[in-house]
Amino acid sequence: MIEANTPLLRLVRTFWPLIILSLALLIIVAIVDFTGDIILAQTLVEGLVRIVIVAALYIFIGNSGIISFGHIGFMMIGAYATAWQTCCPYTREMFMPGLPVYLLNNTHHFIPAILLGGLLAAVAALITGLAIMRLSGIAASIGTFALMMVFYSVYLRWSTWTSGASSVVGLPTTTTPWVGYVYAVITLAAAFLYSRSKWGLALRASRDDEVAARASGVNVFRQRLLAFVVSAFFCGMAGGLFGHFLGMLTVDSFHLSMTFITLSMLVLGGMQSLSGAVVGVVVLSFVIDVLRRLETGVGNFSIPTSSAEVFVGITIILILIFRPSGITGNAEIYWPFKADVSASAAMKRQS
Amino acid sequence: MDYIIQTVISALSFGSFYALGALGIGLLFSVLRLINFAHGDFITIGGFALIVPSSAVVATVLIGGFHPVLLVICVVAIVIIVALLSYFLVFQHVQNSSPATMMIVSFALGYTLQNIILMIYGGRPKAVNIFPELTGQVQISDGVSVQILQLVIIAVTWILLIALVLFLRRTKVGVQMRAAAEDFRMARMLGVNGKSVIALAFILSGLLAGIMALLFVTQTGVLTFRMGTPIMLFFFIATVIGGMGSLVGAVVGGYAVGIVSVVLAAVLPGDIRIFRDALVFLIVIIILLGRPQGLVLTKSAKDRV
Amino acid sequence: MLLSVDNITVHYSRLPALREVSVFVDEGEIVCIVGPNGAGKSTTLLSISGVLNPTSGDITFDGKRINGMSPEAVARAGISQVPEGRHVFTTLNVEENLRIGTSIRQDRSDIEKDFKKVLEIFPVLAERRKQAAGKLSGGEQQMLVIGRALLTSPRIMTIDEPSLGLAPNLVDRVYETLLELRKDRGLTLLIVEQSSERALKSADRLYVLRSGQMQLEGNVADLQDGEKVRQAYFGFEESTTDDDEVAF
Numbered sequence: 069m070i071e072a073n074t075p076l077l078r079l080v081r082t083f084w085p086l087i088i089l090s091l092a093l094l095i096i097v098a099i100v101d102f103t104g105d106i107i108l109a110q111t112l113v114e115g116l117v118r119i120v121i122v123a124a125l126y127i128f129i130g131n132s133g134i135i136s137f138g139h140i141g142f143m144m145i146g147a148y149a150t151a152w153q154t155c156c157p158y159t160r161e162m163f164m165p166g167l168p169v170y171l172l173n174n175t176h177h178f179i180p181a182i183l184l185g186g187l188l189a190a191v192a193a194l195i196t197g198l199a200i201m202r203l204s205g206i207a208a209s210i211g212t213f214a215l216m217m218v219f220y221s222v223y224l225r226w227s228t229w230t231s232g233a234s235s236v237v238g239l240p241t242t243t244t245p246w247v248g249y250v251y252a253v254i255t256l257a258a259a260f261l262y263s264r265s266k267w268g269l270a271l272r273a274s275r276d277d278e279v280a281a282r283a284s285g286v287n288v289f290r291q292r293l294l295a296f297v298v299s300a301f302f303c304g305m306a307g308g309l310f311g312h313f314l315g316m317l318t319v320d321s322f323h324l325s326m327t328f329i330t331l332s333m334l335v336l337g338g339m340q341s342l343s344g345a346v347v348g349v350v351v352l353s354f355v356i357d358v359l360r361r362l363e364t365g366v367g368n369f370s371i372p373t374s375s376a377e378v379f380v381g382i383t384i385i386l387i388l389i390f391r392p393s394g395i396t397g398n399a400e401i402y403w404p405f406k407a408d409v410s411a412s413a414a415m416k417r418q419s
Numbered sequence: 420m421d422y423i424i425q426t427v428i429s430a431l432s433f434g435s436f437y438a439l440g441a442l443g444i445g446l447l448f449s450v451l452r453l454i455n456f457a458h459g460d461f462i463t464i465g466g467f468a469l470i471v472p473s474s475a476v477v478a479t480v481l482i483g484g485f486h487p488v489l490l491v492i493c494v495v496a497i498v499i500i501v502a503l504l505s506y507f508l509v510f511q512h513v514q515n516s517s518p519a520t521m522m523i524v525s526f527a528l529g530y531t532l533q534n535i536i537l538m539i540y541g542g543r544p545k546a547v548n549i550f551p552e553l554t555g556q557v558q559i560s561d562g563v564s565v566q567i568l569q570l571v572i573i574a575v576t577w578i579l580l581i582a583l584v585l586f587l588r589r590t591k592v593g594v595q596m597r598a599a600a601e602d603f604r605m606a607r608m609l610g611v612n613g614k615s616v617i618a619l620a621f622i623l624s625g626l627l628a629g630i631m632a633l634l635f636v637t638q639t640g641v642l643t644f645r646m647g648t649p650i651m652l653f654f655f656i657a658t659v660i661g662g663m664g665s666l667v668g669a670v671v672g673g674y675a676v677g678i679v680s681v682v683l684a685a686v687l688p689g690d691i692r693i694f695r696d697a698l699v700f701l702i703v704i705i706i707l708l709g710r711p712q713g714l715v716l717t718k719s720a721k722d723r724v
Numbered sequence: 725m726l727l728s729v730d731n732i733t734v735h736y737s738r739l740p741a742l743r744e745v746s747v748f749v750d751e752g753e754i755v756c757i758v759g760p761n762g763a764g765k766s767t768t769l770l771s772i773s774g775v776l777n778p779t780s781g782d783i784t785f786d787g788k789r790i791n792g793m794s795p796e797a798v799a800r801a802g803i804s805q806v807p808e809g810r811h812v813f814t815t816l817n818v819e820e821n822l823r824i825g826t827s828i829r830q831d832r833s834d835i836e837k838d839f840k841k842v843l844e845i846f847p848v849l850a851e852r853r854k855q856a857a858g859k860l861s862g863g864e865q866q867m868l869v870i871g872r873a874l875l876t877s878p879r880i881m882t883i884d885e886p887s888l889g890l891a892p893n894l895v896d897r898v899y900e901t902l903l904e905l906r907k908d909r910g911l912t913l914l915i916v917e918q919s920s921e922r923a924l925k926s927a928d929r930l931y932v933l934r935s936g937q938m939q940l941e942g943n944v945a946d947l948q949d950g951e952k953v954r955q956a957y958f959g960f961e962e963s964t965t966d967d968d969e970v971a972f
């Protein structure tokens with residue numbers, strides 16, 4: 069058995085869940101890249117973008133215990149902010165005539181554009197979080213829900229900047245499997261580091277017992293706000309990736325069903341663990357993909373149109389009935405070799 | 420003056436409709452702590468029950484062609500059955516989970532129901548015409564005329580409210596339900612059957628949804644598989660504003676939302692009016708910040724929220 | 725034996741709140757469980773009532789196994805609990821609160837008789853019949869919940885800290901009432917208290933529970949000097965510290 073006594077091994081063990089998750093995704097991406105199957109690659113990129121979203125959701129929801137229905141709003145903010153900088157130089161004025169002159173005439177590179185998109189989402193989270201993070205429990209969840217609706221309604225009507233109810237098309241499709249992979253790993257690393265940081269610890273303490281956390285000097289409001297802003301930043305980036313995956317944007321895609329599918333992925337995997345976030349995305353993306361394929365027909369066999377969605381809904385209900393704390397039961401992937409008890413106990417977080 | 424009367428009646432009728440919806444959600448929240456996002460889809464099902472299941476472009480009326488009394492009974496019965504099934508097949512098995520998990524389950528249920536409708540009936544909107552005589556106007560004084568349906572909505576709402584109050588105050592099961600809403604565990608320890616009380620709440624909530632389906636389809640004349648979602652959002656806001664779990668609060672919240680949205684539509688200048696929905700949700704956030712328990716405070720809501 | 729709790733272990737999360745606890749109650753007895761805060765007394769009563777499920781052990785009532793039964797089924801079987809902290813339905817009026825107690829009964833005429841009797845025992849409740857129960861004083865609420873539990877017509881009533889938050893003279897009244905009820909109707913009582921003083925006066929038998937484990941069981945007649953109870957209550961280490969301030 070491997071004893072973790074060299075500094076390198078100790079490091080590996082500390083970051084074990086992150087390493088395993090990145091390697092597993094790497095293998096999947098490499099295989100898909102090797103097969104060259106275009107449809108499979110599409111499914112993969114969609115899944116990787118969802119990993120970014122769900123890992124970002126985990127930063128706030130997993131650590132604070134507050135279900136947020138608002139993060140898809142931040143995703144939308146990031147998506148449009150990125151599109152303002154990168155979209156369709158020749159038709160930009162047609163889709164979004166209200167943009168300031170600078171944005172109409174300049175096109176930014178994808179990477180700074182996406183970072184700025186994330187930043188704008190983070191600023192929006194900071195401003196709104198100053199108010200909403202004062203709420204607790206179900207009132208906080210409802211507040212974030214209302215927030216999502218505010219963002220949605222504003223973007224839907226603000227058509228000179230967003231094309232409103234119609235779509236912005238012609239975004240460069242920059243998000244390839246490898247690009248998606250890099251962003252997914254960066255987000256997972258950020259989520260992992262955050263949850264192991266002193267801020268992550270303090271926030272989880274407030275999740276498990278708010279009164280006790282306050283009593284031991286944790287400023288619950290400030291910790292929540294920090295997590296809210298950080299997770300909004302990554303949601304914003306996910307929005308940018310999403311737009312550059314589809315090549316187009318509509319406000320309608322950032323509404324209830326996206327909110328619901330991503331939250332389901334988080335809850336299905338196990339809301340309080342990062343591994344759960346990834347497992348939830350992989351499992352649900354897989355189920356959705358298989359059903360979509362069945363819907364279009366495999367050989368002579370096909371299932372009726374939109375029965376895929378019906379099965380997805382039923383799958384979510386069944387998993388929540390039979391595994392209320394998710395597929396991973398809220399545990400992280402832990403060091404598989406014989407290790408001292410304290411370390412492995414530290415890896416497996418208590419529910 | 421005419422304009423004001425028309426606006427008032429319109430606000431009252433919107434408010435009544437939202438109050439009924441908020442009650443349907445509030446009833447379930449009070450006994451089960453469930454925010455049922457599938458409630459809007461119960462209403463959709465009530466609407467689609469009127470026509471023959473098929474994806475044909477032109478809808479063929481089925482129940483919609485029955486004698487009015489039979490029509491109402493059939494639609495309401497179908498929605499009640501759907502509500503009961505959703506309790507026994509789904510919610511019963513997650514009733515000890517956190518409210519947030521139950522909310523996601525209800526989302527999943529709504530999503531499933533919508534797609535079942537889509538699968539059976541197809542995605543095209545379908546025209547259905549029931550109770551056409553109600554969509555006419557009636558003269559209530561010189562030069563002031565209002566839609567009959569608006570008056571019917573207000574009347575039906577108040578009849579249902581009074582019936583509900585009598586039921587909750589005067590009948591044995593009604594009193595048991597109020598007790599269970601306040602302290603579910605204590606009520607059970609005194610022998611109140613928890614399952615029947617919750618089932619009853621689902622029946623009442625289905626009854627309200629069925630009647631609302633009829634009112635809504637009479638008003639719009641169209642069926643779409645997603646028609647429940649936007650109205651559900653307003654019911655939800657109304658419930659939150661009134662105070663989760665308080666039935667009086669649900670009614671107050673319903674009227675508040677109805678009146679605010681009609682008044683905003685009437686007074687806002689044109690280019691801001693398009694942002695009305697955003698304003699309504701902003702008001703929700705402001706109310707939450709000021710009174711996280713809602714406008715009408717109940718003891719049970721205080722313990723729960 | 726009317727009620728027997730046999731070696732039950734109860735968990736809230738991972739740590740057990742009760743470890744192999746046994747209690748038995750004979751028909752017509754008054755049995756008292758005492759113990760310090762967090763001993764597991766309320767947990768014991770909630771397990772009997774079916775609110776909590778023991779991870780091991782059995783609870784039998786009148787020869788039938790009742791663990792795993794729902795709270796309402798346990799209530800129907802004839803066990804009525806007055807839980808810690810009163811739990812009146814504040815938005816219901818006094819009469820409605822009492823009527824909830826009768827929801828499991830079919831014997832119409834007896835219900836009315838019992839209803840009158842409860843109002844006779846607690847005349848305050850008769851005066852306040854139509855008033856919201858939330859507006860009653862603490863003592864009145866305590867009477868209401870006892871009356872309400874009585875109206876389920878139980879064979880055994882379990883009461884969690886009847887003296888909590890009551891003035892001493894009111895505590896006396898509650899206990900007098902309970903003793904009378906036993907005399908008049910042969911009611912069996914299982915009472916939980918923090919202090920053993922009252923238990924030693926009124927009960928037939930006494931259990932001492934501490935840290936989830938049963939420390940002592942005995943007839944009250946044999947425990948009158950209090951030393952054994954004191955030792956069981958505080959554990960042996962502390963028994964030497966003769967602290968008069970601690971009225972246990």
Ligand SMILES: Nc1ncnc2c1ncn2[C@@H]1O[C@H](COP(=O)(O)OP(=O)(O)OP(=O)(O)O)[C@@H](O)[C@H]1O
Nearest residue numbers: 736737741759760761762763764765766767768918
């Ligand atoms: N809902 C709960 N969740 C987790 N632990 C609990 C819960 N209720 C009680 N406990 C724990 O179980 C143990 C026994 O609690 P219990 O309420 O039975 O004590 P008690 O003897 O009634 O105390 P008191 O005299 O203060 O009422 C305590 O350690 C308590 O912290």
Ligand SMILES: [Mg+2]
Nearest residue numbers: 765766767808
């Ligand atoms: Mg106790």
